[in-house]
Amino acid sequence: MRDQTMPTKLLDAAEYRMRRGGYNAVSYRDLAADTNIKSSSVHYHFPRKEDLGVALIERYTKDFFEVLDKAAKDATTPLEKLQAFNRTYRNALTHSKAVCLCGLLAAEAAGLPEAVNAKVEAFFDGNIRWVEGILPAELPEDEKTRRAIVIVSAHQGAIIVATSMRDANLFDSATTYLEAQIGVT
Amino acid sequence: MRDQTMPTKLLDAAEYRMRRGGYNAVSYRDLAADTNIKSSSVHYHFPRKEDLGVALIERYTKDFFEVLDKAAKDATTPLEKLQAFNRTYRNALTHSKAVCLCGLLAAEAAGLPEAVNAKVEAFFDGNIRWVEGILPAELPEDEKTRRAIVIVSAHQGAIIVATSMRDANLFDSATTYLEAQIGVT
DNA sequence: GTCTATAATTTGATAGAC
DNA sequence: GTCTATCAAATTATAGAC
Structure with missing residues (x-):
């Protein structure tokens, strides 16, 4: 594995922190310490915090769908x-022992830059459309949409509840039940 | 309706802000401005921010179960x-056009005081046990637990997804589907 | 209970040298 | 690209007068 570029190191550090404490739990000084540079150098790569947030969600979304399509x-x-x-x-x-970045940022939306919120919305829109696409073809469109929303919502909720109760098995309890319903027409 | 006490006014203001932007989106100066007192006076009622957080979740949990039991x-x-x-x-x-206070704080848990996290866990524990209690008596205990977790998770996720997509109907789409499954044995 | 005043720290951000 | 130096603003919190 070859050396990571500084922007990548910064996004890694930002993702780790933001998925645990939220948008405001990430500071330029923390990121600087994580990557052994100074905070002014972090600003060179991401001039405003909004730029960092947008870049982070874009990478997160891209990675998510790559892993998903591969799986x-x-x-x-x-x-x-x-x-x-x-x-x-x-x-x-x-692996991350953390919630979904976009689930967390969606909950914090009122305090975040509009550019960040737009990227979060796009993540959910993509999630719902992906799930719609895998449901049995014989289902009517509106029923597919409804079920896709249940599935995405339940996964987001399950990851939050499991994290809060410190028991990853709760995630499986919640989602295994969904699987039993998928084939039902 | 008689006048609210200052602690109540402060908790109202804190709940409004915290359910929109998270724990760090609430500052003593904002709360002071909201209630027309000074920030040092806010500290008189809630010496540390942790005290405010704990009191807020306690009230939120009490109100939640009162409304639930009444409904x-x-x-x-x-x-x-x-x-x-x-x-x-x-x-x-x-009514609040906001996510669940405890869903948001659960997601931010890593950056919050331990006393706050404990109260959030208790909210979810109470939620799951309440739902277990309403499920058909003939279901085995572990199946009741599993279904209770699905239901709580799906509601938490649905409120987040609906808020993010700015469409409250998504909440109904997600939860109506759950209702159709409740009677199934 | 509320105020004025203030402390100590952290934050996002910029200017300019190397 | 990274550094030093610095800034203005915001944050949690305390001391002491009224």
Whole structure:
């Protein structure tokens, strides 16, 4: 694995902090300390905090859908595809031991720059459309939309509840039940 | 309606701000301005911010379960009781146009005082146990727990997704589907 | 209970040298 | 690209008068 560029190191540090404490839990001085440069140098890469936030969500969203598409690559049935979606969220919880960046920022929306909120909305819009696309073709469009929203909402809620109760098994309890319903027409 | 005491006014202002921007979006100076006193006077009522946070979650939790029990008072079937639970969350979204205080603080947990996190956990624990209590008696305990977690998670997620997408109907789309499953044994 | 005054720290951000 | 130096504003919090 070759050396990371400074912007990448900064985004890594920012993602770690922001997914645990939220937007305001990330400061330029913390990021500078994390990457062994000075805070003024952080401003060179991301002039305003809003720029950092937007870049972070863009990378997070891109990575999310790459992992998701890879996980769903060999899946053929709606159930297998839903399991790939589930694993992608579960991996975020297991490996990062943190909530979804966009779930957290969505909750904090009122205090955030509009450019940041727009990127968060796009993440959810993409999530819902992806899930709509894997549901059984015979379902009517509005029913697909409804179920996609349930599935995305339940995954977002499950990752928050599991994190709060410090028990990752709660995530599986919540999402396994969803799987049992996916095939039902 | 008689005059509110200053602690109540402060908690009202704090709840409004915290449910929109999170824990760090609430400052003593903002609360002082909201209630027409000085920030040092706010410290008289809540010496440390942690005290304010704990008091706010305690009140929020008490109010939540009072509204919930009242809404479920005349409900007899599991479905009717679930609908009361659903209405309680939906009211929070409709009237406050904000996410659940505890859902937001759970997501920000890593940056918050331990006393605050403990109160947030207790809110979720109470939520899950309440829903377990309304599920059909013939279900095995572990299945009741599983379904309670799905229901609480889905409501938390739905309020966040609906807020982010600025469409309260998404909340109904997500939760109506849950209702259709409640009676299934 | 509320005020004035103030302390100590942190924050996002900029100017200009190397 | 990174540094030193600095800034203005905001933050939590305290001391002491009324």
